Amino acid sequence: MRIAIAGIATESCSFSPLPTQLADFRLTRAGDPQFADLYPFLPKFPHVEFLGTVTAKAMPGGPVEACAYEVLKREILNRLARLRPLDGLYLDMHGAMSVSGMDDAEGDFYSAIRAALGPDCLLSASYDLHGNASERAMAALDIITGYRTAPHIDVIQTRERAVRLLLRCLREGIRPQKAFVKIPVGLPGEKTSTEWEPGRGIYRAIEIEIDGERVMDASIQVGYVWADEPRMTACAITLGKDIAAISAAARRLAQRYWDHRADFRFGVEALSVDDCIQRAMQETVQPVLISDSGDNPTAGGVGDATYFLQRALLLQPPDLVYASIPDPEAVERCLLAGLGANVELEIGGKLDRRHAAPLPVRGRVLFIKADDNNPQVVLKVNGIRIILTARRTAFHHRRQFLDLNIRPEAHRIIAVKVGYLVPELKAMARGSYLALSPGTVNQDITALPFKRITRPCYPFDPDVEWTPQVQLF
Numbered sequence: 001m002r003i004a005i006a007g008i009a010t011e012s013c014s015f016s017p018l019p020t021q022l023a024d025f026r027l028t029r030a031g032d033p034q035f036a037d038l039y040p041f042l043p044k045f046p047h048v049e050f051l052g053t054v055t056a057k058a059m060p061g062g063p064v065e066a067c068a069y070e071v072l073k074r075e076i077l078n079r080l081a082r083l084r085p086l087d088g089l090y091l092d093m094h095g096a097m098s099v100s101g102m103d104d105a106e107g108d109f110y111s112a113i114r115a116a117l118g119p120d121c122l123l124s125a126s127y128d129l130h131g132n133a134s135e136r137a138m139a140a141l142d143i144i145t146g147y148r149t150a151p152h153i154d155v156i157q158t159r160e161r162a163v164r165l166l167l168r169c170l171r172e173g174i175r176p177q178k179a180f181v182k183i184p185v186g187l188p189g190e191k192t193s194t195e196w197e198p199g200r201g202i203y204r205a206i207e208i209e210i211d212g213e214r215v216m217d218a219s220i221q222v223g224y225v226w227a228d229e230p231r232m233t234a235c236a237i238t239l240g241k242d243i244a245a246i247s248a249a250a251r252r253l254a255q256r257y258w259d260h261r262a263d264f265r266f267g268v269e270a271l272s273v274d275d276c277i278q279r280a281m282q283e284t285v286q287p288v289l290i291s292d293s294g295d296n297p298t299a300g301g302v303g304d305a306t307y308f309l310q311r312a313l314l315l316q317p318p319d320l321v322y323a324s325i326p327d328p329e330a331v332e333r334c335l336l337a338g339l340g341a342n343v344e345l346e347i348g349g350k351l352d353r354r355h356a357a358p359l360p361v362r363g364r365v366l367f368i369k370a371d372d373n374n375p376q377v378v379l380k381v382n383g384i385r386i387i388l389t390a391r392r393t394a395f396h397h398r399r400q401f402l403d404l405n406i407r408p409e410a411h412r413i414i415a416v417k418v419g420y421l422v423p424e425l426k427a428m429a430r431g432s433y434l435a436l437s438p439g440t441v442n443q444d445i446t447a448l449p450f451k452r453i454t455r456p457c458y459p460f461d462p463d464v465e466w467t468p469q470v471q472l473f
Contacts (some may be wrong), residue, residue, distance in 0.1 A: 003050050003090060005039065007056065007108060009057045010061070010096075012098035013441060015226060016063075016440045017441040018352065020061040020062055022067070025058045027055070028052075038433075042163075043145065048167065056072050057161070065100055070267065077112060081116060087160075090166055094127065097129055103231070104137070106254045107136030110325060112370050114140045121403075130150070135473075138180045139236070141178075143399065144237055145165065153206070161217070177246055179246040179247045180235060182234075184233060185257065186225040187225060187459070189225075189420065190266055202415035206220060214241055215242070218249055219237045228449075255468055269434070271434075276290045280317070287408050287414045289421060291417075295437060296417050305352055307356060308385075313361075323416045330377075330388050332390075334388065335368060343379070345361055363386070366378040376388065395417070445460075
């Protein structure tokens with residue numbers, strides 16, 4: 001069998017003023033060293049010829065520029081055309097990409113691929129559970145499966161499941177039936193993690209619905225709430241050989257999610273920025289981690305909002321590490337000044353002026369990490385170590401701190417621009433809080449200027465009534 005691999009994956013915040021450009025995408029092609037890291041399971045299928053085209057991935061941000069999307073789509077379509085005939089195509093996606101001037105970018109992408117490859121080639125896609133599925137996507141795809149964990153620890157397993165389902169359908173000569181139930185609920189990922197209830201129980205119930213034949217697979221999409229598009233919604237998806245079975249399974253999964261809509265909570269105490277810092281200062285354990293959630297770049301936040309730092313400088317915690325502020329100009333000035341130099345800077349507030357202004361600081365250059373791609377600096381301002389980066393950077397790993405001569409266990413408070421704590425951060429933390437900070441991915445979603453989502457939708461319409469309606473594809 002000849003199976004191609006392609007994908008365009010990112011998460012687009014409608015409220016971000018920072019467009020996602022072509023240069024923001026990391027492109028992987030067959031033969032690139034990263035290809036084996038993305039798909040380490042391919043050697044399990046020695047009798048299948050896997051043909052890489054382009055897999056494009058970008059850190060979450062604002063809507064993708066239309067010209068960037070067209071360049072990526074055109075290259076993938078051209079490469080697919082040269083590979084024909086194909087038995088199948090695996091699409092490594094996210095599912096919450098927005099393109100400027102377009103609704104349902106994934107639906108447009110799949111439709112173009114279907115037109116190029118014809119009706120006989122099977123299309124299988126893997127999704128982040130924060131992807132926003134649509135009827136157009138359901139109609140174009142033959143197989144769709146999503147992550148079952150948040151934080152996402154089953155990324156590789158989900159990719160492999162999408163490929164296994166594709167290969168099985170090709171071997172057995174079947175095209176699975178698909179059931180789709182839109183659930184009128186939009187909630188942030190920080191409340192819908194699968195590490196605590198009700199998310200944990202809801203996602204464990206997925207496996208119960210799968211018998212491998214009548215119901216071959218099932219997914220629940222939480223969706224991506226900061227996308228002001230009509231398709232922003234949770235949903236249940238099932239696929240298999242028996243229409244009645246997949247319809248009943250999708251209906252049960254959707255109803256269970258709906259029944260628990262008001263039960264979703266933050267996994268840790270969620271407080272104002274001031275309260276988080278003050279509570280952390282009173283803790284007797286260290287490190288205490290605080291999530292600067294409103295400006296989380298891995299949820300689409302711009303990343304250079306300074307509100308948290310402003311409050312921290314006023315409250316003067318004796319020992320706080322802040323990760324991070326992207327500011328290439330400030331980094332360059334620190335590099336020119338040199339290690340140990342005292343500098344006066346205005347940091348942050350340059351990418352997102354709607355939620356922040358540049359923050360004047362005076363500090364000492366404590367550490368420099370030379371890196372041609374993303375130089376980083378640790379600037380000490382009173383008791384606060386501020387990590388400055390040339391590029392938007394997510395700090396999810398202990399090694400990132402160690403590379404900056406910061407041993408997390410040696411510090412009382414570490415503030416990171418994240419939502420829920422990803423596994424390595426959670427393992428580091430001896431205490432944790434979620435700061436309800438302002439920003440483009442503000443947790444107070446009902447206060448954001450949504451204009452185009454499908455209404456009614458919970459919690460925007462708290463009294464909405466609903467019964468599951470199954471759509472078959």
